[in-house]
């Protein structure tokens with residue numbers, strides 16, 4: 001009974017919101033330690049024998065055990081037109097709920113697998129069916145209600161007390177998402193696990209960590225990317241920038257979008273019979289997205305908080321793009337200026353990693369020193385030459401100061417864009433919160449991720465070694481969030497993903513996963 005478990009990370013767009021929709025610009029994307037997991041299992045022998053005896057069709061059962069009423073059953077049939085994946089009522093209930101994302105992922109991946117391996121081989125591989133379990137780390141869904149019901153304050157310590165893959169207590173459409181890109185991570189893990197399980201890509205396709213961007217990525221990883229982008233676009237009914245799927249596949253990166261033309265013919269009709277492989281194949285040069293390596297510097301920690309006010313991202317995007325069209329000259333000048341700062345920020349952060357590689361001791365000293373400054377708000381304090389600081393450490397302090405300045409410049413330009421377009425990209429309530437976080441020791445940068453609004457904030461804080469926990473900059477930030485009155489701020493436990501992008505998992509090494517798999521359907 002073969003099992004395939006695959007995970008893929010969520011995302012945070014630190015810089016490049018809106019701009020990344022245009023291939024002339026790029027986005028700085030960090031993938032998160034919060035991941036989606038898909039486990040595909042062959043049926044056990046007893047079920048296979050029973051289904052064979054009853055001459056049952058191929059049946060794929062999918063469940064999302066964190067939700068009420070989230071089990072879906074599909075029948076798979078083959079004819080001259082290709083493959084049909086049709087949802088049927090679950091045996092336990094007369095009715096069924098639909099999940100377009102899951103349905104299209106199954107349908108399109110099996111269709112592509114037939115093209116790659118032939119209908120006969122695939123039919124054999126599917127046998128009488130598959131069982132699929134999908135779960136997302138707690139950070140993808142707001143845990144406020146769970147914490148309240150346990151009488152726990154919204155802190156990182158409280159979050160660590162919740163069971164892994166905690167039941168949300170609601171149906172999928174009612175869940176409060178946190179903006180980490182649940183649908184992109186879900187589609188990527190589901191599509192990738194099926195590609196591996198059905199033998200379309202090798203199990204070791206996701207071994208190399210794709211740190212060098214697309215150039216060093218395996219063909220299997222690139223195929224999974226193209227297919228996940230296609231399915232995600234189809235399910236969302238539009239071709240977005242795709243940075244979320246790209247982060248789920250390749251990990252943290254500087255992302256430049258692909259031309260939507262590549263998906264043109266396939267986007268017209270959800271149940272198209274058109275051959276997928278010629279379009280989806282990594283050898284199709286129309287896939288012109290660019291993934292350049294990016295990672296956060298050592299001894300820093302990404303902190304994320306969900307802000308319970310919420311914004312309607314599509315309407316923010318609509319208004320900003322309308323402004324860009326109407327005030328093209330001013331808007332384009334603003335986008336160029338913002339893009340320059342976004343690039344400078346990512347380069348400066350990468351330079352810190354280089355500095356660490358060159359001299360880890362001096363780097364650690366710089367981090368320690370900066371963490372002890374009472375306030376890093378004033379650049380002069382960051383830059384003040386202290387005769388006791390060796391020049392190598394001072395040089396690194398200067399680069400941290402530059403990252404701080406650039407991050408503040410990104411914020412200023414995002415606020416300006418908001419003002420010009422009449423959109424609350426960094427609304428005053430968020431400015432107040434971010435300023436309070438930035439004004440204390442050890443914060444390199446911060447802002448509103450992605451499209452901005454009232455949804456969330458990110459901060460990059462120093463994380464020195466050998467420091468008492470209560471003196472860590474992250475502890476101070478937690479204090480600011482816990483006592484904040486203007487907005488309801490709830491921390492997420494995710495930081496940057498150590499592994500790059502989509503990866504193969506061993507079920508027993510993922511805390512809490514075995515228990516969910518062993519639970520009855």
Ligand SMILES: Nc1ncnc2c1ncn2[C@@H]1O[C@H](COP(=O)(O)OP(=O)(O)OP(=O)(O)O)[C@@H](O)[C@H]1O
Nearest residue numbers: 064099101134136177178179180181182183184186
């Ligand atoms: N655990 C899950 N199991 C099955 N499907 C899921 C799961 N989580 C999310 N989905 C699918 O993803 C859809 C949500 O996609 P949508 O594009 O609205 O969110 P999103 O933009 O990715 O949200 P966010 O970035 O806040 O996580 C759901 O309607 C559902 O079809």
Ligand SMILES: C[C@@](O)(CCOP(=O)(O)O)CC(=O)O
Nearest residue numbers: 013017018020240241450451
């Ligand atoms: C505004 C936009 O550039 C970013 C939206 O990001 P987020 O979902 O708010 O993280 C849209 C997109 O890139 O799809």
